[in-house]
Amino acid sequence: MRKTIFGALLASASFVSTAFAADLTIGVSIPAADHGWTSGVVFHANRIAEEVMGSYDDVEVIVKTSPDPASQANALQDLEIQGIDALVILPTDPDALVNAIMEVKSKGTFVALVDRAPSNNDDSVRDLYVAGNNYGLGEAAGEYIAENNPDAKVVVIRGMPIPIDQERQDGFDAGIEGSNVEVLDRQFGNWNRDDAFRVMQDYLTKFDDIDVVWCQDDDMAVGVLQAIEQSQRDDIQYVIGGAGSKDMIKMVMDGDPMMPVDVLYPPAMVGTAIEMTVAGLMGQLPVAGVYTIDATLVTPENAEEYYFPDSPF
Amino acid sequence: MSTQTSPLTSIRRTLSSVDMRAVAPFIALIVLIIAGAMVNPRFVGLDNLANVATRCAFIATIAVGATFVISSGDLDLSVGSMVAFVASVMILFMNTQVFASPLMMVLTAVLLAMALGALCGLFNGVLTTKGQLEPFIVTLGTMGIFRGLTTWLSQGGAITLQAQEQQALYREVYFGRFFGVPWPILITLAVALLGSLLMYRTRFGRHVVAVGSNREVARHSGINVSRVRLYAFMIQGLTVAVAVILYVPRLGSTSSTTGTMWELQAITAVVIGGTALKGGSGRVWGSIAGAFILELVGNIMLLSNFISEYLLLAIQGTIIILAMLVQRSLTRRA
Numbered sequence: 001m002r003k004t005i006f007g008a009l010l011a012s013a014s015f016v017s018t019a020f021a022a023d024l025t026i027g028v029s030i031p032a033a034d035h036g037w038t039s040g041v042v043f044h045a046n047r048i049a050e051e052v053m054g055s056y057d058d059v060e061v062i063v064k065t066s067p068d069p070a071s072q073a074n075a076l077q078d079l080e081i082q083g084i085d086a087l088v089i090l091p092t093d094p095d096a097l098v099n100a101i102m103e104v105k106s107k108g109t110f111v112a113l114v115d116r117a118p119s120n121n122d123d124s125v126r127d128l129y130v131a132g133n134n135y136g137l138g139e140a141a142g143e144y145i146a147e148n149n150p151d152a153k154v155v156v157i158r159g160m161p162i163p164i165d166q167e168r169q170d171g172f173d174a175g176i177e178g179s180n181v182e183v184l185d186r187q188f189g190n191w192n193r194d195d196a197f198r199v200m201q202d203y204l205t206k207f208d209d210i211d212v213v214w215c216q217d218d219d220m221a222v223g224v225l226q227a228i229e230q231s232q233r234d235d236i237q238y239v240i241g242g243a244g245s246k247d248m249i250k251m252v253m254d255g256d257p258m259m260p261v262d263v264l265y266p267p268a269m270v271g272t273a274i275e276m277t278v279a280g281l282m283g284q285l286p287v288a289g290v291y292t293i294d295a296t297l298v299t300p301e302n303a304e305e306y307y308f309p310d311s312p313f
Numbered sequence: 314m315s316t317q318t319s320p321l322t323s324i325r326r327t328l329s330s331v332d333m334r335a336v337a338p339f340i341a342l343i344v345l346i347i348a349g350a351m352v353n354p355r356f357v358g359l360d361n362l363a364n365v366a367t368r369c370a371f372i373a374t375i376a377v378g379a380t381f382v383i384s385s386g387d388l389d390l391s392v393g394s395m396v397a398f399v400a401s402v403m404i405l406f407m408n409t410q411v412f413a414s415p416l417m418m419v420l421t422a423v424l425l426a427m428a429l430g431a432l433c434g435l436f437n438g439v440l441t442t443k444g445q446l447e448p449f450i451v452t453l454g455t456m457g458i459f460r461g462l463t464t465w466l467s468q469g470g471a472i473t474l475q476a477q478e479q480q481a482l483y484r485e486v487y488f489g490r491f492f493g494v495p496w497p498i499l500i501t502l503a504v505a506l507l508g509s510l511l512m513y514r515t516r517f518g519r520h521v522v523a524v525g526s527n528r529e530v531a532r533h534s535g536i537n538v539s540r541v542r543l544y545a546f547m548i549q550g551l552t553v554a555v556a557v558i559l560y561v562p563r564l565g566s567t568s569s570t571t572g573t574m575w576e577l578q579a580i581t582a583v584v585i586g587g588t589a590l591k592g593g594s595g596r597v598w599g600s601i602a603g604a605f606i607l608e609l610v611g612n613i614m615l616l617s618n619f620i621s622e623y624l625l626l627a628i629q630g631t632i633i634i635l636a637m638l639v640q641r642s643l644t645r646r647a
Contacts, residue, residue: 033469035570042469161623187615187622192570197563198368202615205361206353219471219568226564230488247473312470 023058024281027079029089030114030270032067033312035191036219037243040267040313041090048271052278059278069096076100086110086281088273094118101125110281112273127288128280130273132265134164135171136295140263141214141240142175144297149237150179152211155203157189157196157220168216168242184210189220197223204231211237218245218262225258243267244298244306245313253303262298264306267313269293334587334594337640338602341585345609353616361612363495367487369608370497371396371556372575376582376600377508378434378552381545382448383583384512386525386592389437389549390452393575394459399429400557400567401463401472408475415478427554433459434550438543456576464569474565487562497559501601504555509597511548518595521545525592582607585636606636 028049033039042065049061064079066072069092076097079087087104089111091097098118102125105111113126121129145152156172159165169186176183184207189196196215200223203210213236215224221241228236241248242263251259272293280287298306349356356362375392382389403426412418433455440451466472474480489496512518520541523531532538561567584590585606586599610632614620620628 032464033569034464036470036568039467039469039569158622188625192573193564193566193568194571198611199615201364201368202361202612205355205358205364206616222471222564222566245471247471312468 024056024086024278025060025062025082025084026052026086026088026274026277026281027076027082027084028061028063028270028274029072029075029079029087029091030063030065031072031090031092032065034067036245036313037265037267040245040311041270043308043311043313044268044271045274048274052274056278056282059282061274066092069093072097073100076104080104080107080109084109086112086277088112088114088270088277090114090270091116091118094121098125110277112277114270114273123288128273128276129290130269130276131290131292132269133292133295134167134265135174136292137216137242137263137265138168138171138173139175140171140295140297141216141242142172142177142181144175144240144261145212145214146176146179146181149211150181152181152237153184153207153209154181154212154214155184155200155207155210156186157199157213157215157217157224158186159191159217159220160188172214172216189215189217189223191217191219193219193223195223196220197227200224200227201231204228204233209235211235213239215239216242216263218243218248221248221259228258242295246308246311249298249303249307250309252298252300253307255300260299262303264294264296264298266293266306268308334640335596335599338586338596338599338606338636341636341639342602342606342609345606345613349609349613349616352613353618356613356616361616363498365608365612366501366605367495367497369604370501370559372578372582372607373501373601373604374504374552374556374559375549375575375579376586376604377504377597378549379579379583380508380586380588380595380597380600381512381521381548383580383588383590384525384592384595385521385542385545386528387441387448387542387545388452388580389448389546390576391433391437391455391459392549392553392579393572393577394456394463395430395433395550395553396557396560396572396575397463397567397569398459398466399426399433399554400561400571401466402426402429403557403561404472404474404565404567405466407479410476415476415482418476418479419483423558426557427551430550430552430554430557431547432550433553434547435543437550438546441546442539442542460569463567463571467567467569469569471566471568474561480562480565483562484565485562487559500555500559504552505597505601508548508552512595512597517541517544522593522595525594527593578607579604581633585633585640587640607633 028045030041030045031038033042045063049063052061064075066075072092087109094116095118111126112128114130115132187199189199213224215221218241221239224239238258238260244264244266248262252262276287279285403422406425407418407422437455441448486496520536524538524541528538582603583600585603587596610629614625
């Protein structure tokens, strides 16, 4: 009992202090770093939070990570108790959290949703939606291949059978449309480097002549490159991944012939959402709406802009 | 149930004197290889079979250890996470470069991995025997602990071997060959040989099976049940370490998703190999065949041109159940 009273006192004390210390408090709720991409999200959320607090004395940014939807719902409540004016959220599972998000929004809090959207993604759920472009990620890779190797024979390694993977495939097919690019095979590599290694080894057994590998993910590219190196085959001209991990961006930057370009699906988009939220609330700018980030093609010329050597991803 | 001895039952008796449970996985293996050759002639190419055998080395070595744990009536769900944890610590150690010589670094890293693997196994074993907890719960817990520690060490990202000299040297352990045979295959066979000697030729091996068949009887016949179970968990840890030693040189990198679901693959390999999940029998070579079968099924389907990539898991599951049904019908006693 004493503990709960003490806890309540402590909670209200911290509530009072944050509420008075800052004119504007922004809560950032993101998934815990459980794989490469989310570790990038955590890195960039903290990086931009510090940058924002460094440039505004009266803005407080609180970053909270949660491993699953249930704990993220609790984290939202904790943030609410601290009196946030705006919430930036990348939900672990958007449909599971949609009610919790609407609850926050119903209190007049500005809500910016990042990347993962619930089925009813309209202005009753959020004010701003910052989205990555899965279709564009496939399209950019497809267009690059169609432009540079219009007669290429391509093997594709997919992620998992879920909607965002299908969007990437549809984009890729649109990108190569009209060219002579031939897709030899598509198999799932589960966005896992070991599975990608296995699939690539089998592709090399199955096909005598492969020009390009599109594996749409930088983690899988690690396994693909190893399998190619082991086979000592020289028919494969290059591999295209996606997302923008520091290792693959570095290869592009160094002009590695096996990795001429990469396609962005940047975890830094959480930072975009934080900055736009600050701009909206501090600068009285209109930011509500949907902002889709381009799947930018990373080339040796622009790679440096997207290289974060300190990030875990 | 007839008391008369017909010629048919006598044939059945001779057949059952050949231990079908031990032979069945190898029959399944031969059937699969024939099926594979029909699907795609390239399947029987030496390069492909060498690739598949090399790839299954991790699961196969882990399965040898799992055979001991399962035969003694326990279960270890933590092995996949343990692979990730031991491999991550090993790479982090190699990145410190405390010794100038790359060879010295690799050798000490190998020893460190073995020690850490044994310690992880000891941890599982002590909690199960001294703590008197269900192995399912203990190893479910350590599965989370090892996975969580890996995620923490890597901050969710990847841990990559940095020193080029070490990588160049160590790479040979996975990609190199000895008289044309890839090292991982040789090492797996060595582990299986050691495992089968331990299982069938030593008192400890007999004790493992006795403890797995009936703990009470084993205890009354003077076997130190706790110690046998503890050693089985440590053997599991050591085989995980061997798998790590083979795994790290392949990609030179780990991430928080390394080794996910490997525990299920290892357990499946053991069961396909003829070891009873309830304990009391151990088939070391069967587990190796089981691991090879698992990897072959995936390989055959990928090489085929007529199986939709969406159906892969369903067909994989069907083949495993079919294999088990065939095995059961072969081993059914009159």
